[in-house]
Amino acid sequence: MRTLWTKWTEKPFAWPLTLMGVILAASAVGFVSCESGTQQEPVGLFEGLWWAMVTLFTVGYGDFVPRTTAGRLLGMGVMVSGIGLVSTITGSFASTMVERRAQKRRGLLPVSAEGHILIMGWNGHGALLLERLRRMPEFARSPVVLAADMEPARFEELSETLGLGSDLSFVRGDTTQKAVLERTNPAKAKLAYILPREDVPPEESDNESVLTALTLRSLAPRVTLYAEAMRDVSREHLTRAGVTKALAREELTGRAMAFLAAHPVMHEVLGALLAGGAAGSLRYRALTPEEKSRRWPEIVKANLEQSGQLPLAACRLPRELKLSDVLDASQALDSYIMELFQAAGKDAPLGSRGPKVVLNPGPDADLSAFDGLISLERGQ
Known part of the structure; x- marks a missing residue:
């Protein structure tokens, strides 16, 4: 009980709402005590609460009007307190909503998406990867969650480029950290990818990918996880870390070039097979x-x-x-x-x-x- 009260009082609008509840309860009891014998209708606790509500919010329907001096003084007090209290609560709610939107834009809030595509990290292949995935019928409507250590302004630019609108969510932070990946709801993801960083040496980038894979597996042991390795020798490490399949840039480039040996048109054949879509x-x-x-x-x-x-x-x-x-x-x-x-x-x-x-x-x-x-x- 004490824990619930502590969590409640931490909210910015908790004390104004609590004070409003106390004023309404006290005003309802006071109205019944002062006006129970003066009204044409029987006055009970519900009628007192009704009068307190319309007076506090300055609606003033006039169905119950204090006739005693004590009742009128009580009404004046309720009206005066309502002016400041209601505006305080309204301001607190508005401030909370603005702050929440700002935190979401900065990637600091947990996402509630389910059946989503989880992208951890970002590089030059990310946009093409999402484009191909969204062409496939089974992923065409899947929301996308991007977890990366990038600036909010950079994400805003990327969001406009990708054109996914509300289907794209952002979680900012180091993907090797458990607290960051927990905000991506990884256990509910349909598919997950690890994209290595290109602004650091390949060995360091692959080491970060291994740590990301280990962290993700501790949170979502069953999700299908793919990773791109900067070096071919890192594929084994990624597989041991729990990656379902690790692909190396060297391997893909070498195989694609060898595929062209039969005839130059094989490039178009390979492109058609990998284009995605129905x-x-x-x-x-x-x-x-x-x-x-x-x-x-x-x-x-x-x-x-x-x-x-x-x-x-x-x-x-x-x-x-x-x-x-x-x-x-x-x-x-x-x-x-x-x-x-x-x-x-x-x-x-x-x-x-x-x-x-x-x-x-x-x-x-x-x-x-x-x-x-x-x-x-x-x-x-």
Whole structure:
């Protein structure tokens, strides 16, 4: 109870509101005591409170008028106190709203967004990243929360450039600090990205990204997290810090340039695949149990006829390997080993198995070992 009272009294309008409540209660009781026998209607506590309210706010309906000297003196006191008290409360509310807007503009308030895209840090790739994400149907209406140590004026310029309006929120501060990331509501985010700084040496920038990933994982262990590494050697550190997938600029540039070796037009092909949007973009979906038992040409034909999507690859998602995945329960020795582990109450994890993608698996491929399908949307 004392804690609630302490929090209440810290608000700028707490004391004026408390004083108003005391005046209303005392005036209601005083009116009933002074005027209960002078009015044409019965006067109870509710009628007294009604009279106190219309008098305090100087409305003056006139349905209850003090007839005794004491009642009139009470009314004069209520009217005089109401003039200053109401303006004080109005000013306090207005001041609080202005201050709150200023704090929001400076990125000092926590955001209440859910299902948002969380961007931690900012660099020259940020605007293009958001543009591509907003083209995708599943992210077209997702709010964006930017957490970065940038000046409010810089964010105002960036906000106008991105044109996201109220869909863009700002949290200012060092993203390696837990108190800063807590304001971004990370556990409710749909997707998160770490963009490295470009105004510091690459090694220092990647170290900050690792610390940001560790901090985020302590707050949101399940959110999908991607990160860009300035150096290829930093990818492993980012993965150990909890990043779902880390991409290196060196790797992406090298692969893109090698992709052009077949023909210069491959640059346009790569650009079309990465453009995003509904038409001509890549999509993932899970394979159904029925599809896992079918042959690849049958799946390609069925998808083209039903949805117009062209299957390009079968993929296997990363997963934790267990003893049951490598032992055959039908073999006596393997069965005995599994029983020993089960009796000991151990799950016997053997590590993790990474993802696997097979482009155009062919008619003889066994699809039962795959989890999903990568397809190309119909172009326009």
